[in-house]
Amino acid sequence: MKVSTILRQSLEGKAPTPKEALFLSAAAGDEFDALLDAAAKLRDLCKGKTITFSPKVFIPLTNLCRDFCGYCTFRKAPDEADAKTMTIEEVLRVVRRGKTLGCTEALFSLGDKPEAIYPEMRRLLERMGFRTTLDYLHHACAAVLRETGLLPHSNPGLMGRADLRRLREVNVSLGMMLESTSARLTAAGGPHANAPDKKPRLRLRTLAEAGRLGIAFTTGVLIGIGETWEERIDSLFAIRELHERYGHVQEVIIQNFHQKSDIPMAHHPEPAPGEMLKTIALARLILGGGMNIQAPPNLNTDHYVSYLYAGINDWGGVSPLTPDYINPEAPWPALAILREKTTRAGFTLRARLPLYPEFINQGDRFLAPALLPYVERLSSADHLANTGGLHDRCGADMQL
Numbered sequence: 001m002k003v004s005t006i007l008r009q010s011l012e013g014k015a016p017t018p019k020e021a022l023f024l025s026a027a028a029g030d031e032f033d034a035l036l037d038a039a040a041k042l043r044d045l046c047k048g049k050t051i052t053f054s055p056k057v058f059i060p061l062t063n064l065c066r067d068f069c070g071y072c073t074f075r076k077a078p079d080e081a082d083a084k085t086m087t088i089e090e091v092l093r094v095v096r097r098g099k100t101l102g103c104t105e106a107l108f109s110l111g112d113k114p115e116a117i118y119p120e121m122r123r124l125l126e127r128m129g130f131r132t133t134l135d136y137l138h139h140a141c142a143a144v145l146r147e148t149g150l151l152p153h154s155n156p157g158l159m160g161r162a163d164l165r166r167l168r169e170v171n172v173s174l175g176m177m178l179e180s181t182s183a184r185l186t187a188a189g190g191p192h193a194n195a196p197d198k199k200p201r202l203r204l205r206t207l208a209e210a211g212r213l214g215i216a217f218t219t220g221v222l223i224g225i226g227e228t229w230e231e232r233i234d235s236l237f238a239i240r241e242l243h244e245r246y247g248h249v250q251e252v253i254i255q256n257f258h259q260k261s262d263i264p265m266a267h268h269p270e271p272a273p274g275e276m277l278k279t280i281a282l283a284r285l286i287l288g289g290g291m292n293i294q295a296p297p298n299l300n301t302d303h304y305v306s307y308l309y310a311g312i313n314d315w316g317g318v319s320p321l322t323p324d325y326i327n328p329e330a331p332w333p334a335l336a337i338l339r340e341k342t343t344r345a346g347f348t349l350r351a352r353l354p355l356y357p358e359f360i361n362q363g364d365r366f367l368a369p370a371l372l373p374y375v376e377r378l379s380s381a382d383h384l385a386n387t388g389g390l391h392d393r394c395g396a397d398m399q400l
Helices: 003-011 018-024 030-047 088-100 119-128 133-148 161-168 200-212 229-246 273-287 304-310 335-344 369-378 390-394
Strands: 050-062 105-110 151-155 173-175 217-223 249-256 314-318 348-351
Touching (some): 003 030, 018 229, 018 273, 030 273, 030 304, 088 133, 105 133, 119 133, 133 151, 133 161, 151 369, 161 173, 161 200, 200 217, 200 229, 217 229, 217 273, 229 273, 273 304, 304 335, 314 335
Parallel strands (some): 050 105, 050 348, 105 151, 151 173, 217 249
């Protein structure tokens, strides 16, 4: 087995096998450089030199959550000072402000099923007229569409078939990080030991149900939380298998663990920059040139430009208004700087919608009919974002 042979075959359209991908994960020196080069070439063949991002507002609908992940600073219990469930008025206030800045996406993030363990959340939902947090999410997404026209994209964690079907009516896309297929990470002492919604089989079930329902779906892997290279590669192949079956995975995020002072894993080491680059490159070869692969620039401010040379074609959501509530210690890069660095690397930066162009082209398959006018209103001729001067308005607002 030779690295050069595997890379040549990848560029000829033959994706590596799991065994070959694991072999590539040991690449070092010149072979490491060759791996990155092959991944970037494959990206260029299928995606060209355009790098996209989604101008968004980040809506943390509720930070109450029944999961206790070792790396999470977002989740709160009802008696904690920062516990918060947003009202519809608060949601709309943020979204309207984002709209004036040229945003097209309303990204909803929230804790997993907090009503399952917190009677306070059950009582709050009951007072508002809802049974579950996902019922309230549906109501919030519908309000955003109706009152602002921005496009909701929700990341609410595990969803069953009925919830997926209902949320599809008010979201142009949905998402849930697979994170890892490693059941080992759910064992005592692992980062998912006290997180019932992080069981790999349950998350894979949600991904498969989304595919069966024709939902454009975002997923990804979280690296550096204790998984092995074999487990990391297995996660990427699990995503590939589901996408080959249903054709619904619109985007795969490669996200690195980021240290925070107030988490159980505060002293756990972050993955080295080279490890992140290698994972991105392997994801490109495993998932193919046509997949949209994203790596967030705010989690590695000193090295994110190098992601371009490992095969990404998207920076993910970037907000001119709201912080990354999942990683509040890591502010978004200013759009002007992101554009400058992307251009200097030889690429063109373009804004997109939370639904990628190839999925807009299949709108009859992936969009609820009622959502088509909202997407068309914000879509450019090539199905990216018609931002109406976003660069001019947002450049000065985004914080370093």
